Amino acid sequence: EVYLMESGGGSVQPGGSRRLSCAASGFTFSNYEMNWVRQTPGKGLEWVANISSSGDNTHYGDSVKGRFSISRDNAKTSLFLQMNSLRGDDTGVYYCASGRENGAYFHLWGQGTVVTVSS
Amino acid sequence: DIQMTQSPSTLSASVGDRVTITCRASQSIRSSLAWYQQKSGKAPKLLIYKASTLESGVPSRFSGSGSGTEFTLTISSLQPDDLATYYCQQYYSYSRTFGQGTKVEIK
Numbered sequence: 125e126v127y128l129m130e131s132g133g134g135s136v137q138p139g140g141s142r143r144l145s146c147a148a149s150g151f152t153f154s155n156y157e158m159n160w161v162r163q164t165p166g167k168g169l170e171w172v173a174n175i176s177s178s179g180d181n182t183h184y185g186d187s188v189k190g191r192f193s194i195s196r197d198n199a200k201t202s203l204f205l206q207m208n209s210l211r212g213d214d215t216g217v218y219y220c221a222s223g224r225e226n227g228a229y230f231h232l233w234g235q236g237t238v239v240t241v242s243s
Numbered sequence: 244d245i246q247m248t249q250s251p252s253t254l255s256a257s258v259g260d261r262v263t264i265t266c267r268a269s270q271s272i273r274s275s276l277a278w279y280q281q282k283s284g285k286a287p288k289l290l291i292y293k294a295s296t297l298e299s300g301v302p303s304r305f306s307g308s309g310s311g312t313e314f315t316l317t318i319s320s321l322q323p324d325d326l327a328t329y330y331c332q333q334y335y336s337y338s339r340t341f342g343q344g345t346k347v348e349i350k
Contacts, residue, residue: 159339169287169330171339183337186244219286228334229277231298233286 126150126232128220133237140210140241146203146220146234153201154178157227160194160205163236164216172218173205174227188214210241245269245333249342257350262318264345266331271311275335278307278316281344282327290329291316323349 132144144160160172173194174183182194193206203220218237221230246269256262266276274294279287289298291307294314304319318325326349331342 168343169332169341171341174337185338224292225334228275228339229289229292229332230279230287231289231292233288236286 128222128232128234130218130220130234130237133218133239135240135242136210137243138211138241141206141208142210142239144205144207144218144220144237144239146205148201148203148222151222151232154198156222156224158194158196158203159221159223159227159230160192160203161219161221161230161233162214162216163219164213166213174223175203176227207239210239212241215239215241244338244340245272245336247331247333247340247342249329249331249345251345252343253346253348255348255350256321258321258323260321262321262325262347264316264329264347266309266314266316266342268312268314268333268335272333272335274310275333276307276309276314277332277334278305279330279332280325280327281330287330318347321347321349325349 129147136142159174175194179196191209195204220234222232224231248267250265276294278291281287290301295307306317308315328344328346330344
């Protein structure tokens with residue numbers, strides 16, 4: 125079965141850190157660029173970060189640049205998002221998504237994991 | 244960033260109706276546009292890419308058209324299962340951006 129499954133969400137205080145994971149199964153993970161996309165009450169759907177199939181290249185949205193870091197382990201078919209200096213407007217549902225055509229659009233999504241930033 | 248604007252924000256239609264959703268880009272994105280369907284509590288699902296190419300397994304009542312700055316998603320005959328919010332997304336710019344969504348309600 126083809127799926128992506130996120131984990132690691134939860135409650136965190138402002139200024140804190142959290143690491144999200146995404147386990148992939150049923151497809152050749154190392155062939156695909158991977159992304160994190162979040163859905164927040166304030167901005168709706170927002171692309172967060174992208175990583176190339178090899179892991180050599182990464183890109184970030186302006187709102188998370190310098191605070192978040194995306195990485196992957198192709199041997200373990202896993203994707204990660206390290207989130208630091210968290211703010212209230214980072215609250216939302218975080219999805220991992222695989223991208224076709226060099227990560228352009230998102231053809232497979234996980235079920236999402238909820239991150240709540242609050243004191 | 245390229246801004247994507249959808250209209251209407253909400254629409255209510257009857258089963259069997261033809262439904263059209265519009266997405267406008269703040270600059271030309273050629274045909275670099277995807278459409279997604281999101282049902283309540285679920286992740287988005289890819290419907291259409293390259294503005295008009297139907298994703299495998301998506302019912303043929305869904306279609307997309309447009310290029311440049313104006314795009315449409317059409318449901319030719321609305322079904323109860325189509326109750327959802329629909330989003331457009333541009334991928335012309337590496338900073339991918341989504342529209343704010345159109346909620347489709349069944350009368």
